[in-house]
Amino acid sequence: xRGVINDCLRDLIGFSVRALGLLFAIxxxxxxxxxxxxxxxxxxxxxxxxxxxxxxxGPELEQLIKQATMGTEEPARFAFTSGSSAASKRxxxxxxxxRMLRLAYIDFFARCCWSLRLKRTSxxxxxxxxxxxxxxxxxxxxxxxPPYLSTLQAPYRVHNHxxxxxxxxxxxxxxxxxxxxxxxxxxxxxxxxxxxxxxxxDELATDWLRSSRLIEHWHAAPHEFPSEVHTIAKRLDxxxxxxxxxxxxxxxxxxxxxVCAPAVAAYICWTGGYVKPFLDRVAKxxxxxxxxxxxxxxxxxxxxxxxxxxxxxTASFLPLARRVLYEFIEEGRPDRPENLRTAEQLxxxxxxxxxxxxxxxxxxxxxxxxxxxxxxxxxxxDLRFMRRRDLEYSFxxxxxxxxxxxxxxQKLRAEYALGSDTxxxxxxxxxxxx
Numbered sequence: 001x002r003g004v005i006n007d008c009l010r011d012l013i014g015f016s017v018r019a020l021g022l023l024f025a026i027x028x029x030x031x032x033x034x035x036x037x038x039x040x041x042x043x044x045x046x047x048x049x050x051x052x053x054x055x056x057x058g059p060e061l062e063q064l065i066k067q068a069t070m071g072t073e074e075p076a077r078f079a080f081t082s083g084s085s086a087a088s089k090r091x092x093x094x095x096x097x098x099r100m101l102r103l104a105y106i107d108f109f110a111r112c113c114w115s116l117r118l119k120r121t122s123x124x125x126x127x128x129x130x131x132x133x134x135x136x137x138x139x140x141x142x143x144x145x146p147p148y149l150s151t152l153q154a155p156y157r158v159h160n161h162x163x164x165x166x167x168x169x170x171x172x173x174x175x176x177x178x179x180x181x182x183x184x185x186x187x188x189x190x191x192x193x194x195x196x197x198x199x200x201x202d203e204l205a206t207d208w209l210r211s212s213r214l215i216e217h218w219h220a221a222p223h224e225f226p227s228e229v230h231t232i233a234k235r236l237d238x239x240x241x242x243x244x245x246x247x248x249x250x251x252x253x254x255x256x257x258x259v260c261a262p263a264v265a266a267y268i269c270w271t272g273g274y275v276k277p278f279l280d281r282v283a284k285x286x287x288x289x290x291x292x293x294x295x296x297x298x299x300x301x302x303x304x305x306x307x308x309x310x311x312x313x314t315a316s317f318l319p320l321a322r323r324v325l326y327e328f329i330e331e332g333r334p335d336r337p338e339n340l341r342t343a344e345q346l347x348x349x350x351x352x353x354x355x356x357x358x359x360x361x362x363x364x365x366x367x368x369x370x371x372x373x374x375x376x377x378x379x380x381x382d383l384r385f386m387r388r389r390d391l392e393y394s395f396x397x398x399x400x401x402x403x404x405x406x407x408x409x410q411k412l413r414a415e416y417a418l419g420s421d422t423x424x425x426x427x428x429x430x431x432x433x434x
Contacts, residue, residue, distance in 0.1 A: 140159075257286065
């Protein structure tokens with residue numbers, strides 16, 4: 001009965017989310033109309049002039065971030081990048097900025113549900129079960145048990161509860177994720193990087209007994225679990241959860257996701273740049289004829305770079321983030337102010353690096369991210385992320401591909417019983433005579 005009640009509430013929440021998506025879609029149309037005026041206003045506000053230099057991350061930009069920190073009345077926090085620079089970048093975030101980013105995702109997700117007519121809008125995010133100093137961790141941090149209705153819509157929000165942390169320590173991250181998915185049966189999965197989703201699905205396929213051990217124990221002896229876990233399970237409950245738990249617990253071979261969480265109909269993840277091998281691996285587990293892949297907008301620790309726009313089944317990515325000033329430099333041209341172009345000046349089929357300004361210390365900051373102008377929507381360029389301007393990689397050795405390396409990693413995971421919470425990297429060797 002509890003599962004029936006929870007699912008009825010999920011249906012009501014889904015209706016509200018789709019209705020909110022319609023309102024957000026109307027608001028976005030207004031943003032199209034105001035875009036040019038708003039960019040001129042931001043240029044004046046951030047004191048960007050024709051001769052203002054273009055900056056990369058360094059002492060001058062760090063000083064600007066420090067000034068922005070001193071100028072805010074809110075408590076200052078800093079997110080650290082894990083990216084491609086020699087040292088992590090320290091980026092200013094206030095409560096209002098974090099709130100604005102959460103709203104940007106809610107806006108994207110609600111418009112996505114409305115445009116694509118997603119019926120079950122409950123969302124499971126493949127967020128880390130441990131906290132760190134990254135922006136993602138700051139956005140998802142939670143104290144205590146989330147509100148009841150929030151848990152129905154976003155079951156991943158129980159990750160930070162101490163009871164879930166304890167289960168992850170004992171059974172592993174993949175086992176806890178499978179337990180939540182089987183009980184809550186969400187409609188949409190989200191993983192910023194498809195490698196996270198790929199690793200989870202690979203682990204289910206190759207190490208099923210370890211991944212299903214928590215569910216097996218839960219099915220056989222639920223009384224051995226603390227009351228907090230039972231409270232969370234009741235909040236997550238959905239129709240058919242007991243049957244799914246029983247089927248998983250009694251099965252000695254890997255079950256597909258459509259059995260463990262049959263309501264999942266779509267997954268959202270990053271599709272730009274270098275992630276195609278992971279997208280291909282995910283597609284083997286989540287075939288396109290049953291699961292819809294929804295591409296994610298461009299987001300870096302420094303700033304929100306693009307905003308998703310939906311026209312039916314078609315997704316575009318536009319320079320519409322709030323309080324962000326957009327400028328562009330065509331690929332191959334030097335970073336000089338005279339080479340900068342506005343969004344309306346971009347040309348179809350050309351690739352541009354993104355230069356941004358914001359009130360948090362980024363002043364004509366060269367992101368180094370290259371975008372292809374793939375079309376125009378209401379006069380704004382549809383920006384497809386291509387790659388980092390100054391980041392290249394290759395695997396040395398004849399006929400050695402990313403698939404070979406990923407295969408070796410998977411073999412190591414199986415051989416040493418390493419879970420998805422174990423990180424692998426590939427360090428190239430350099431012979432002493434070279």
